[in-house]
Amino acid sequence: xxxxxxxEPGILLWILGNENNYSCLGHVNPWSTDExxxxxxxxxxxxxxxxxxxxxxxxIAKEIHAADxxxxxxxxxxxxxxxxxxxxxxxxxxxxxCIIYRGKTFGNLFRSLRATFDKPLLISxxxxxxxxxxxxxxxxxxxxxxxxxxWRLIYENLANNKEGEGNCIGATMFEWTDEWWKHNQVDAxxxxxxxxxxxxxNGSYYFDIEAPKNMNMNExxxxxxxxxxxxxxxxxxxxxxxxxxxxxxDFWKDPKAADKNKKTGKSx
Numbered sequence: 001x002x003x004x005x006x007x008e009p010g011i012l013l014w015i016l017g018n019e020n021n022y023s024c025l026g027h028v029n030p031w032s033t034d035e036x037x038x039x040x041x042x043x044x045x046x047x048x049x050x051x052x053x054x055x056x057x058x059x060i061a062k063e064i065h066a067a068d069x070x071x072x073x074x075x076x077x078x079x080x081x082x083x084x085x086x087x088x089x090x091x092x093x094x095x096x097x098c099i100i101y102r103g104k105t106f107g108n109l110f111r112s113l114r115a116t117f118d119k120p121l122l123i124s125x126x127x128x129x130x131x132x133x134x135x136x137x138x139x140x141x142x143x144x145x146x147x148x149x150x151w152r153l154i155y156e157n158l159a160n161n162k163e164g165e166g167n168c169i170g171a172t173m174f175e176w177t178d179e180w181w182k183h184n185q186v187d188a189x190x191x192x193x194x195x196x197x198x199x200x201x202n203g204s205y206y207f208d209i210e211a212p213k214n215m216n217m218n219e220x221x222x223x224x225x226x227x228x229x230x231x232x233x234x235x236x237x238x239x240x241x242x243x244x245x246x247x248x249x250d251f252w253k254d255p256k257a258a259d260k261n262k263k264t265g266k267s268x
Contacts, residue, residue, distance in 0.1 A: 017057065
């Protein structure tokens with residue numbers, strides 16, 4: 001893949017992994033070895049899995065550097081989990097690409113990364129859905145509020161900004177358009193329906209955490225652009241920008257002006 005695409009002008013960097021570290025904890029795609037299974041201590045089992053995984057990532061990173069010296073290699077990681085082990089066994093990655101869902105702020109993310117694995121940070125996935133699972137209706141205001149708050153903290157911690165830790169190089173928002181296929185990926189007929197059933201729970205998104213069984217995260221409602229199931233445009237479902245689209249657009253144009261408007265109570 002690297003040899004095929006390394007000269008494409010759209011390539012920014014290579015990211016290895018997508019929350020693969022969770023498999024070391026047994027949360028997603030659990031795996032093991034005979035040797036690990038003989039270890040009675042669960043914590044030692046997790047650390048040995050992490051050693052194997054991050055050592056493998058490091059081998060790949062070195063191979064990519066040899067094939068393509070012009071693009072950095074990132075370690076894709078769910079949160080900061082197990083990065084203490086990654087620091088020891090994956091020193092050849094150039095930066096950390098973290099998937100973070102902490103609500104309207106990132107907490108101590110930027111400072112903690114400095115203490116854990118002091119590499120530049122790309123927040124490779126973050127966001128907020130716009131469906132209120134408690135009230136069972138769309139709420140664009142909450143999404144816009146959360147996303148602007150998140151972008152503000154990203155901006156404050158950028159490498160050229162002295163207000164924060166200065167170790168963030170940017171972020172990728174989840175997501176551009178709603179994914180109507182997400183709730184039931186194996187049932188193609190369901191992809192035509194904008195499903196409102198929640199997929200998981202996260203108390204950091206407090207506005208609807210009191211939904212039944214605290215299931216408040218709606219994977220099909222994360223887009224800053226909605227899809228119309230009735231209208232077509234250019235042969236595709238028509239894209240309909242949500243409030244968050246305009247709020248973020250204005251923030252990107254002039255973050256300082258957006259901050260001033262926030263302090264004076266002005267809004268679009």
